Amino acid sequence: MPHEEPVPFWRVNIPRDQWPTSCPDFLRDISEKDKKIIGTPDEDYQVLTWEEVKELVRIDRVDKFQRRPSQLRRYRQFTHRLEKEHGSIMNFMLNVRLRWDNMTPSAAPFQDASDTKILYNDWPYGIDADIVHLVVWTKFELEDDAETGLATPESRREIEAYVQRVFGQKTKEFVWFKNWKSLKSVHAVEHFHVMLYRPDKEFVREITGGDVAMSDKCAA
Secondary structure: OOOOOOOOHHHOOOOHHHOOOOOOHHHOOOOHHHHHHHOOOHHHOOOEOHHHHHHHHHOOOHHHOOOOHHHHHHHHHHHHHHHHHHOOHHHHHHHHHHOOOOOOOOOOOOOOHHHEEEEEOOOOOOEOOOEEEEEEEEOOOOOEOOOOOOEOHHHHHHHHHHHHHHHOOOOOOEEEEOOOHHHOOOOOOEEEEEEEEOOOHHHHHHHOOOOOOHHHHOOO
16 A cells, blocks of 8 residues: 655645645744644544533643644634734734723722623633633733742632622533633733533623624634
């Protein structure tokens, strides 16, 4: 049988008649981890169940959350374009997604609604379709431990109280987590993640102001 050369990672999950002749610019300087993920066929990727999501959050292994290979490719292409058009991902977040004129909080953490905004995660992880992945953005800092990069006990208490107040009355099953400092894709604007399992769609529409994730707005 003739020997077949392995398909380079930058051609995986792309129809053969659309294969690029060389590695696209947006994939040239990515990490080995991302190359491995993008080089995995979508059909070989295992979507996380709700039970698996809860366990990863419980044991604080949020580094195990990954995007579906084809979605990660789209994410890299999208952020590459953003940096060219807006100068940085932060500029895009502030001016387009958050529409915040300034980052000065109006009050103590979680005391003024104008200091927070709940949006869909633009490029969610590879999780069960019944899980809604939101991000809570804040104008105020949520303290991390300088040595570990993890949220301090005090900031965890503040986040927990907020999440219970906002989501606990309307959603039966949910988890929240704050990415380790080393895992954040947007460092300049404070945020944490909330995942809801089979939430009421009208409730989600209400708290997000009818938001639509960029991954749904952009053509595949």
